[in-house]
Amino acid sequence: MKAHLKWSLKNLLKEIWVRATLYSLLGVATALLALWLNDYVPDSLAGKFGSESVDKILNILSSSMLAVTTFSLSTMIGAYSSASGGATPRATQLLVQDATTQNVLSSFVGSFLFSVVGIIALNMGIYGERSKVVLFIATLCVLCFVVYNLLRWINHLTKFGRLGETTSRVEKVTEAALEKHAKMPYLGALPLSQAPVIAATAEQIYSPKAGYVQYIDMDALGAICNQPDKYIYCLVLPGNFCLPSTVLAKTVGLSAKEQQLVANAFALDIQRSYEQDPRFGLCALSEVASRALSPAVNDPGTAIDVISRGTRLLAKYANERQDRLDLPVRKNCTQIYCGQATVEDFFDDFFTPIARDGAALIEVAINLQKSLRHLAETAPALYQAVAYGHAKMVVKRANAVLLVDEDKQRLQRQLDRFEQLVADTKHSD
Numbered sequence: 001m002k003a004h005l006k007w008s009l010k011n012l013l014k015e016i017w018v019r020a021t022l023y024s025l026l027g028v029a030t031a032l033l034a035l036w037l038n039d040y041v042p043d044s045l046a047g048k049f050g051s052e053s054v055d056k057i058l059n060i061l062s063s064s065m066l067a068v069t070t071f072s073l074s075t076m077i078g079a080y081s082s083a084s085g086g087a088t089p090r091a092t093q094l095l096v097q098d099a100t101t102q103n104v105l106s107s108f109v110g111s112f113l114f115s116v117v118g119i120i121a122l123n124m125g126i127y128g129e130r131s132k133v134v135l136f137i138a139t140l141c142v143l144c145f146v147v148y149n150l151l152r153w154i155n156h157l158t159k160f161g162r163l164g165e166t167t168s169r170v171e172k173v174t175e176a177a178l179e180k181h182a183k184m185p186y187l188g189a190l191p192l193s194q195a196p197v198i199a200a201t202a203e204q205i206y207s208p209k210a211g212y213v214q215y216i217d218m219d220a221l222g223a224i225c226n227q228p229d230k231y232i233y234c235l236v237l238p239g240n241f242c243l244p245s246t247v248l249a250k251t252v253g254l255s256a257k258e259q260q261l262v263a264n265a266f267a268l269d270i271q272r273s274y275e276q277d278p279r280f281g282l283c284a285l286s287e288v289a290s291r292a293l294s295p296a297v298n299d300p301g302t303a304i305d306v307i308s309r310g311t312r313l314l315a316k317y318a319n320e321r322q323d324r325l326d327l328p329v330r331k332n333c334t335q336i337y338c339g340q341a342t343v344e345d346f347f348d349d350f351f352t353p354i355a356r357d358g359a360a361l362i363e364v365a366i367n368l369q370k371s372l373r374h375l376a377e378t379a380p381a382l383y384q385a386v387a388y389g390h391a392k393m394v395v396k397r398a399n400a401v402l403l404v405d406e407d408k409q410r411l412q413r414q415l416d417r418f419e420q421l422v423a424d425t426k427h428s429d
Contacts, residue, residue, distance in 0.1 A: 023110030031117035034134035062115035079161025088287035174281025182320035188330035189338035207242035211268035222332030238276035318379035359397040369414035
Protein backbone atom coordinates (compact mmCIF):
# COMPACT_ATOMS: atom_id res chain seq x y z
CA MET A 1 0.00 0.00 0.00
CA LYS A 2 1.30 3.46 -0.83
CA ALA A 3 2.62 5.52 2.06
CA HIS A 4 0.26 8.40 1.41
CA LEU A 5 -2.71 6.00 1.37
CA LYS A 6 -1.72 4.48 4.70
CA TRP A 7 -1.00 7.93 6.05
CA SER A 8 -4.35 9.25 4.79
CA LEU A 9 -6.20 6.30 6.32
CA LYS A 10 -4.47 6.84 9.65
CA ASN A 11 -5.33 10.53 9.62
CA LEU A 12 -8.87 9.76 8.47
CA LEU A 13 -9.48 7.67 11.57
CA LYS A 14 -8.52 10.70 13.67
CA GLU A 15 -11.26 12.84 12.11
CA ILE A 16 -14.24 13.58 14.33
CA TRP A 17 -16.81 12.91 11.62
CA VAL A 18 -15.58 9.32 11.27
CA ARG A 19 -16.28 8.52 14.92
CA ALA A 20 -19.53 10.48 14.79
CA THR A 21 -20.64 8.39 11.82
CA LEU A 22 -19.75 5.14 13.58
CA TYR A 23 -21.59 6.15 16.75
CA SER A 24 -24.58 7.27 14.67
CA LEU A 25 -24.77 3.92 12.91
CA LEU A 26 -24.44 2.18 16.26
CA GLY A 27 -27.28 4.28 17.67
CA VAL A 28 -29.57 3.46 14.75
CA ALA A 29 -28.65 -0.22 14.93
CA THR A 30 -29.33 -0.31 18.67
CA ALA A 31 -32.79 1.18 18.18
CA LEU A 32 -33.63 -1.37 15.49
CA LEU A 33 -32.06 -4.24 17.41
CA ALA A 34 -35.22 -4.59 19.45
CA LEU A 35 -36.97 -6.00 16.40
CA TRP A 36 -34.59 -8.98 16.28
CA LEU A 37 -34.33 -9.63 20.02
CA ASN A 38 -38.03 -9.79 20.82
CA ASP A 39 -38.01 -13.60 20.71
CA TYR A 40 -35.69 -13.66 23.72
CA VAL A 41 -38.05 -11.67 25.96
CA PRO A 42 -40.02 -13.88 28.39
CA ASP A 43 -43.81 -13.70 28.29
CA SER A 44 -43.89 -12.48 31.88
CA LEU A 45 -42.27 -9.18 30.85
CA ALA A 46 -44.25 -8.60 27.68
CA GLY A 47 -46.83 -5.84 28.03
CA LYS A 48 -45.38 -4.40 31.25
CA PHE A 49 -43.68 -1.51 29.45
CA GLY A 50 -46.09 0.68 27.57
CA SER A 51 -45.10 2.72 24.56
CA GLU A 52 -45.92 5.97 26.39
CA SER A 53 -43.28 5.46 29.10
CA VAL A 54 -40.59 4.63 26.56
CA ASP A 55 -41.71 7.45 24.27
CA LYS A 56 -41.41 10.04 27.05
CA ILE A 57 -37.88 8.97 27.91
CA LEU A 58 -36.86 8.99 24.25
CA ASN A 59 -38.34 12.48 23.77
CA ILE A 60 -36.40 13.81 26.74
CA LEU A 61 -33.24 12.14 25.46
CA SER A 62 -33.59 13.48 21.91
CA SER A 63 -34.28 17.09 22.92
CA SER A 64 -31.52 17.19 25.54
CA MET A 65 -28.92 15.50 23.33
CA LEU A 66 -29.52 17.99 20.53
CA ALA A 67 -28.98 20.90 22.92
CA VAL A 68 -25.95 19.31 24.57
CA THR A 69 -24.35 18.52 21.22
CA THR A 70 -24.84 22.09 19.99
CA PHE A 71 -23.40 23.52 23.20
CA SER A 72 -20.47 21.10 23.13
CA LEU A 73 -19.62 22.01 19.55
CA SER A 74 -19.50 25.71 20.40
CA THR A 75 -17.31 24.93 23.41
CA MET A 76 -14.99 22.84 21.25
CA ILE A 77 -14.63 25.65 18.69
CA GLY A 78 -13.90 28.07 21.52
CA ALA A 79 -11.16 25.77 22.79
CA TYR A 80 -9.61 25.64 19.33
CA SER A 81 -9.60 29.43 19.14
CA SER A 82 -8.13 29.68 22.62
CA ALA A 83 -5.32 27.26 21.78
CA SER A 84 -4.59 29.02 18.50
CA GLY A 85 -4.52 32.47 20.07
CA GLY A 86 -2.99 31.65 23.44
CA ALA A 87 -0.49 28.94 22.52
CA THR A 88 0.21 28.35 18.83
CA PRO A 89 -1.91 27.47 15.78
CA ARG A 90 0.34 24.42 15.36
CA ALA A 91 -1.27 22.93 18.48
CA THR A 92 -4.81 23.12 17.13
CA GLN A 93 -4.46 19.87 15.19
CA LEU A 94 -3.73 18.09 18.47
CA LEU A 95 -6.98 19.37 19.96
CA VAL A 96 -8.92 18.43 16.84
CA GLN A 97 -7.62 14.86 17.18
CA ASP A 98 -8.41 14.63 20.91
CA ALA A 99 -9.96 11.20 21.47
CA THR A 100 -12.03 12.15 24.53
CA THR A 101 -13.69 15.06 22.76
CA GLN A 102 -14.44 12.98 19.69
CA ASN A 103 -15.85 10.06 21.68
CA VAL A 104 -18.06 12.25 23.86
CA LEU A 105 -19.49 14.32 21.01
CA SER A 106 -19.98 11.21 18.89
CA SER A 107 -21.82 9.50 21.73
CA PHE A 108 -24.15 12.49 22.02
CA VAL A 109 -24.93 12.36 18.29
CA GLY A 110 -25.40 8.60 18.41
CA SER A 111 -27.74 8.87 21.41
CA PHE A 112 -29.75 11.55 19.63
CA LEU A 113 -30.20 9.36 16.55
CA PHE A 114 -31.05 6.36 18.73
CA SER A 115 -33.86 8.30 20.38
CA VAL A 116 -35.15 9.74 17.09
CA VAL A 117 -35.24 6.34 15.39
CA GLY A 118 -36.90 4.85 18.46
CA ILE A 119 -39.59 7.54 18.49
CA ILE A 120 -40.29 7.10 14.77
CA ALA A 121 -40.50 3.33 15.11
CA LEU A 122 -42.87 3.61 18.08
CA ASN A 123 -45.19 6.01 16.29
CA MET A 124 -45.24 3.76 13.23
CA GLY A 125 -46.22 0.79 15.40
CA ILE A 126 -43.22 -1.27 14.32
CA TYR A 127 -42.44 -2.47 17.85
CA GLY A 128 -44.47 -5.25 19.39
CA GLU A 129 -44.94 -5.74 23.12
CA ARG A 130 -41.75 -7.78 23.44
CA SER A 131 -39.76 -5.34 21.30
CA LYS A 132 -40.83 -2.50 23.60
CA VAL A 133 -39.22 -4.34 26.52
CA VAL A 134 -35.95 -4.56 24.60
CA LEU A 135 -36.23 -0.89 23.59
CA PHE A 136 -36.86 0.13 27.20
CA ILE A 137 -33.77 -1.73 28.42
CA ALA A 138 -31.69 -0.29 25.58
CA THR A 139 -32.94 3.20 26.44
CA LEU A 140 -31.84 2.79 30.05
CA CYS A 141 -28.41 1.60 28.91
CA VAL A 142 -28.07 4.54 26.53
CA LEU A 143 -29.16 6.90 29.30
CA CYS A 144 -26.48 5.55 31.64
CA PHE A 145 -23.93 5.85 28.85
CA VAL A 146 -24.92 9.47 28.25
CA VAL A 147 -24.65 10.35 31.94
CA TYR A 148 -21.19 8.78 32.09
CA ASN A 149 -20.03 10.74 29.06
CA LEU A 150 -21.53 13.95 30.43
CA LEU A 151 -19.47 13.54 33.59
CA ARG A 152 -16.37 12.85 31.49
CA TRP A 153 -17.11 15.90 29.37
CA ILE A 154 -17.52 18.18 32.39
CA ASN A 155 -14.18 17.04 33.77
CA HIS A 156 -12.54 17.37 30.35
CA LEU A 157 -13.83 20.91 29.82
CA THR A 158 -12.10 22.15 32.97
CA LYS A 159 -8.75 21.88 31.18
CA PHE A 160 -9.48 21.43 27.47
CA GLY A 161 -7.92 24.23 25.43
CA ARG A 162 -6.18 25.85 28.40
CA LEU A 163 -2.65 27.08 27.80
CA GLY A 164 -0.96 24.67 30.19
CA GLU A 165 -2.89 21.66 28.93
CA THR A 166 -2.26 22.58 25.30
CA THR A 167 1.45 23.00 25.99
CA SER A 168 1.48 19.59 27.65
CA ARG A 169 -0.06 18.06 24.53
CA VAL A 170 2.67 19.55 22.37
CA GLU A 171 5.30 18.34 24.84
CA LYS A 172 3.87 14.81 24.80
CA VAL A 173 3.90 14.41 21.01
CA THR A 174 7.35 15.98 20.82
CA GLU A 175 8.61 13.54 23.43
CA ALA A 176 7.26 10.63 21.39
CA ALA A 177 8.91 11.94 18.22
CA LEU A 178 12.24 12.48 19.99
CA GLU A 179 12.06 8.98 21.45
CA LYS A 180 11.59 7.52 17.96
CA HIS A 181 14.44 9.65 16.67
CA ALA A 182 16.72 8.50 19.49
CA LYS A 183 15.97 4.86 18.69
CA MET A 184 16.31 5.27 14.93
CA PRO A 185 17.98 8.58 14.07
CA TYR A 186 18.20 7.60 10.39
CA LEU A 187 14.67 6.16 10.29
CA GLY A 188 16.15 2.67 10.44
CA ALA A 189 18.44 3.17 7.43
CA LEU A 190 22.19 3.72 7.17
CA PRO A 191 23.67 7.22 7.62
CA LEU A 192 23.71 9.19 4.40
CA SER A 193 27.07 10.64 5.45
CA GLN A 194 28.58 7.14 5.30
CA ALA A 195 27.17 6.32 1.88
CA PRO A 196 29.64 5.63 -0.94
CA VAL A 197 29.91 8.16 -3.72
CA ILE A 198 26.58 8.15 -5.53
CA ALA A 199 27.02 7.05 -9.11
CA ALA A 200 26.54 9.68 -11.79
CA THR A 201 24.02 7.37 -13.43
CA ALA A 202 21.77 7.35 -10.35
CA GLU A 203 18.15 8.19 -11.13
CA GLN A 204 16.61 11.20 -9.39
CA ILE A 205 13.15 10.95 -7.85
CA TYR A 206 11.41 14.32 -7.86
CA SER A 207 8.64 15.51 -5.58
CA PRO A 208 5.21 15.06 -7.22
CA LYS A 209 3.90 18.29 -5.69
CA ALA A 210 4.74 21.15 -3.34
CA GLY A 211 4.32 20.40 0.35
CA TYR A 212 5.93 19.18 3.54
CA VAL A 213 7.24 15.66 3.89
CA GLN A 214 5.03 14.21 6.61
CA TYR A 215 6.04 10.59 6.51
CA ILE A 216 8.53 8.28 4.82
CA ASP A 217 7.49 4.63 4.53
CA MET A 218 10.80 2.90 5.22
CA ASP A 219 9.19 -0.55 5.05
CA ALA A 220 8.04 0.18 1.50
CA LEU A 221 11.52 1.37 0.55
CA GLY A 222 13.03 -1.73 2.13
CA ALA A 223 10.73 -3.98 0.13
CA ILE A 224 11.99 -2.34 -3.06
CA CYS A 225 15.68 -2.87 -2.19
CA ASN A 226 15.40 -6.64 -2.12
CA GLN A 227 18.44 -7.35 -4.28
CA PRO A 228 22.15 -6.63 -3.67
CA ASP A 229 22.50 -4.20 -6.59
CA LYS A 230 19.63 -1.90 -5.58
CA TYR A 231 20.25 1.25 -3.50
CA ILE A 232 18.15 4.20 -2.36
CA TYR A 233 19.55 7.50 -1.05
CA CYS A 234 16.91 9.61 0.74
CA LEU A 235 17.79 13.29 0.38
CA VAL A 236 14.90 14.79 2.37
CA LEU A 237 13.56 14.25 5.87
CA PRO A 238 10.11 14.54 7.46
CA GLY A 239 9.47 18.24 7.94
CA ASN A 240 11.34 19.37 4.83
CA PHE A 241 9.41 21.56 2.41
CA CYS A 242 9.55 20.28 -1.16
CA LEU A 243 8.77 21.75 -4.54
CA PRO A 244 8.26 19.81 -7.78
CA SER A 245 11.91 20.57 -8.52
CA THR A 246 13.06 19.01 -5.23
CA VAL A 247 14.88 15.67 -5.45
CA LEU A 248 13.38 13.35 -2.85
CA ALA A 249 15.84 10.52 -3.40
CA LYS A 250 18.37 9.03 -5.75
CA THR A 251 18.24 5.40 -6.75
CA VAL A 252 20.56 2.86 -8.30
CA GLY A 253 19.48 -0.34 -10.04
CA LEU A 254 15.72 0.27 -9.90
CA SER A 255 13.23 -0.14 -12.71
CA ALA A 256 10.84 2.63 -13.73
CA LYS A 257 8.02 0.97 -11.78
CA GLU A 258 10.19 0.69 -8.67
CA GLN A 259 11.18 4.34 -8.98
CA GLN A 260 7.49 5.26 -8.92
CA LEU A 261 7.09 3.14 -5.79
CA VAL A 262 9.93 5.11 -4.20
CA ALA A 263 8.13 8.37 -4.96
CA ASN A 264 4.94 6.94 -3.45
CA ALA A 265 6.79 6.14 -0.22
CA PHE A 266 7.05 9.87 0.55
CA ALA A 267 3.79 11.27 1.92
CA LEU A 268 3.50 15.03 1.38
CA ASP A 269 0.86 17.48 2.56
CA ILE A 270 0.30 21.19 3.11
CA GLN A 271 1.34 21.12 6.77
CA ARG A 272 3.89 19.36 8.92
CA SER A 273 3.16 16.40 11.16
CA TYR A 274 4.55 15.54 14.58
CA GLU A 275 5.03 11.79 14.22
CA GLN A 276 8.38 11.56 12.40
CA ASP A 277 9.34 15.23 12.81
CA PRO A 278 10.66 16.10 16.30
CA ARG A 279 11.77 19.50 15.03
CA PHE A 280 8.14 20.44 14.43
CA GLY A 281 7.30 19.80 18.07
CA LEU A 282 10.26 21.85 19.27
CA CYS A 283 9.25 24.67 16.92
CA ALA A 284 5.70 24.57 18.30
CA LEU A 285 6.98 24.74 21.88
CA SER A 286 9.20 27.71 21.07
CA GLU A 287 6.21 29.44 19.43
CA VAL A 288 4.28 29.10 22.69
CA ALA A 289 7.15 30.83 24.50
CA SER A 290 7.53 33.50 21.82
CA ARG A 291 3.84 34.36 21.98
CA ALA A 292 4.04 34.59 25.75
CA LEU A 293 6.98 37.00 25.40
CA SER A 294 5.17 39.29 22.95
CA PRO A 295 4.36 42.80 24.27
CA ALA A 296 0.64 42.08 23.97
CA VAL A 297 0.86 39.08 26.33
CA ASN A 298 3.96 39.85 28.45
CA ASP A 299 4.00 36.49 30.27
CA PRO A 300 7.62 35.52 30.97
CA GLY A 301 6.45 32.82 33.37
CA THR A 302 5.00 30.78 30.52
CA ALA A 303 8.21 31.22 28.54
CA ILE A 304 10.25 29.95 31.49
CA ASP A 305 7.88 26.99 31.82
CA VAL A 306 8.38 26.17 28.13
CA ILE A 307 12.17 26.42 28.56
CA SER A 308 11.94 23.86 31.36
CA ARG A 309 9.81 21.54 29.24
CA GLY A 310 12.17 21.74 26.28
CA THR A 311 15.19 21.18 28.49
CA ARG A 312 13.55 18.13 30.01
CA LEU A 313 12.81 16.71 26.56
CA LEU A 314 16.34 17.25 25.28
CA ALA A 315 17.85 15.79 28.46
CA LYS A 316 15.72 12.66 28.08
CA TYR A 317 16.66 12.46 24.40
CA ALA A 318 20.36 12.58 25.32
CA ASN A 319 19.95 9.78 27.85
CA GLU A 320 18.18 7.59 25.30
CA ARG A 321 20.84 8.28 22.68
CA GLN A 322 23.64 7.41 25.13
CA ASP A 323 21.91 4.19 26.16
CA ARG A 324 22.06 2.93 22.57
CA LEU A 325 25.61 1.94 21.73
CA ASP A 326 24.70 0.45 18.35
CA LEU A 327 23.10 2.05 15.31
CA PRO A 328 19.73 0.34 14.81
CA VAL A 329 19.06 -0.58 11.19
CA ARG A 330 15.91 -2.25 9.92
CA LYS A 331 16.50 -5.71 8.47
CA ASN A 332 15.31 -4.69 5.02
CA CYS A 333 16.95 -1.25 4.99
CA THR A 334 20.63 -2.20 4.77
CA GLN A 335 20.82 -0.74 1.25
CA ILE A 336 19.02 2.50 2.08
CA TYR A 337 20.82 5.66 3.19
CA CYS A 338 19.11 8.53 4.96
CA GLY A 339 20.03 11.73 6.75
CA GLN A 340 18.97 12.79 10.23
CA ALA A 341 17.82 15.84 12.15
CA THR A 342 20.86 17.00 14.11
CA VAL A 343 21.29 18.31 17.62
CA GLU A 344 22.17 21.69 16.11
CA ASP A 345 18.77 21.67 14.41
CA PHE A 346 17.02 20.94 17.70
CA PHE A 347 18.78 23.78 19.51
CA ASP A 348 18.19 26.24 16.66
CA ASP A 349 14.50 25.39 16.50
CA PHE A 350 13.91 25.64 20.23
CA PHE A 351 16.37 28.04 21.86
CA THR A 352 17.02 30.64 19.15
CA PRO A 353 13.46 32.08 18.92
CA ILE A 354 13.13 32.24 22.71
CA ALA A 355 16.53 33.90 23.09
CA ARG A 356 15.60 36.44 20.43
CA ASP A 357 12.18 37.33 21.84
CA GLY A 358 13.24 37.18 25.50
CA ALA A 359 16.49 39.11 25.16
CA ALA A 360 15.12 42.12 27.06
CA LEU A 361 14.01 40.03 30.06
CA ILE A 362 16.83 39.12 32.41
CA GLU A 363 14.87 36.27 34.05
CA VAL A 364 14.34 34.59 30.68
CA ALA A 365 17.98 35.03 29.66
CA ILE A 366 19.23 33.56 32.94
CA ASN A 367 16.89 30.58 32.66
CA LEU A 368 18.18 29.98 29.15
CA GLN A 369 21.75 30.03 30.43
CA LYS A 370 20.95 27.57 33.21
CA SER A 371 19.11 25.23 30.85
CA LEU A 372 21.91 25.26 28.29
CA ARG A 373 24.50 24.60 30.98
CA HIS A 374 22.41 21.79 32.41
CA LEU A 375 22.20 20.11 29.00
CA ALA A 376 25.95 20.50 28.55
CA GLU A 377 26.50 18.81 31.90
CA THR A 378 24.02 16.04 31.07
CA ALA A 379 25.62 15.05 27.76
CA PRO A 380 28.95 16.83 27.19
CA ALA A 381 29.84 14.91 24.04
CA LEU A 382 26.43 15.49 22.48
CA TYR A 383 25.45 18.94 23.69
CA GLN A 384 28.34 20.94 25.12
CA ALA A 385 29.64 22.56 21.95
CA VAL A 386 26.26 23.58 20.56
CA ALA A 387 24.94 24.62 23.99
CA TYR A 388 27.98 26.82 24.63
CA GLY A 389 27.49 28.53 21.26
CA HIS A 390 23.87 29.28 22.08
CA ALA A 391 24.81 30.51 25.56
CA LYS A 392 27.16 33.07 24.04
CA MET A 393 24.43 34.21 21.66
CA VAL A 394 22.01 34.63 24.56
CA VAL A 395 24.46 37.03 26.22
CA LYS A 396 25.13 38.85 22.96
CA ARG A 397 21.43 39.39 22.27
CA ALA A 398 20.68 40.42 25.84
CA ASN A 399 23.57 42.89 26.04
CA ALA A 400 22.19 44.63 22.97
CA VAL A 401 18.90 45.51 24.69
CA LEU A 402 19.44 45.36 28.48
CA LEU A 403 19.66 48.82 30.06
CA VAL A 404 20.90 47.98 33.54
CA ASP A 405 24.57 47.12 33.96
CA GLU A 406 23.86 44.90 36.96
CA ASP A 407 21.65 42.68 34.79
CA LYS A 408 24.40 42.38 32.21
CA GLN A 409 26.86 41.41 34.94
CA ARG A 410 24.52 38.76 36.33
CA LEU A 411 24.16 37.26 32.88
CA GLN A 412 27.89 37.37 32.28
CA ARG A 413 28.50 35.49 35.53
CA GLN A 414 26.24 32.71 34.23
CA LEU A 415 28.28 32.54 31.03
CA ASP A 416 31.51 32.53 33.05
CA ARG A 417 30.29 29.44 34.89
CA PHE A 418 29.58 27.82 31.53
CA GLU A 419 33.05 28.69 30.27
CA GLN A 420 34.54 27.13 33.39
CA LEU A 421 32.54 23.97 32.72
CA VAL A 422 33.90 23.83 29.17
CA ALA A 423 37.45 24.35 30.44
CA ASP A 424 37.07 21.62 33.07
CA THR A 425 35.75 19.20 30.45
CA LYS A 426 38.70 19.85 28.16
CA HIS A 427 41.11 19.44 31.08
CA SER A 428 39.56 16.10 32.09
CA ASP A 429 39.82 14.85 28.51
